[in-house]
Amino acid sequence: MARTRKPVVEVRRSQRRRRTVSAYREGERVVVLIPDRFSRAEETEWVARMLARLAAREERVRHTDNELLGRAHKLIARYLSDHARDVNPVSVRWVTNQNGRWGSCTPDDGTIRISHRIQEMPDWVIDYVLLHELAHLVVPSHNAAFWELVSRYPKAERARGYLEGISAATGLVLAD
């Protein structure tokens, strides 16, 4: 029977913390920060609680990444079916470390990253950003052939306007 491996937990006590407990992954370990005044029993209780919470959070992220990949495949089927052989993304993920870009892709390994900043935007905008990156798997640069692919998406112009509006409002300069 398969058993899930228990993560190595490092508990760090902080004098400055009063009530807040937090946990995050650091390499192979999980670091749990607790207030110094916690008893051993409270420590045990909170470590278990935070591990469960962390696992739930990671499961949620996996779920939404899978959703994103599923969406990418739907867009390929609908708009890029004539290039299906070239457009074969191996991973499509939400990322939080992408400053100044809505999305990016690496044609060499077929990976696509989408900024978490568009997560709350309408679906048709997210689809545009996805399709834009998928089209880059066929044509890496922003040339006429590229825009022909993107323009197959009926709301492409509208989505570009939407994103430009947000860029203008937030003062962000977005590369893509």
Ligand SMILES: [Zn+2]
């Ligand atoms: Zn682009």
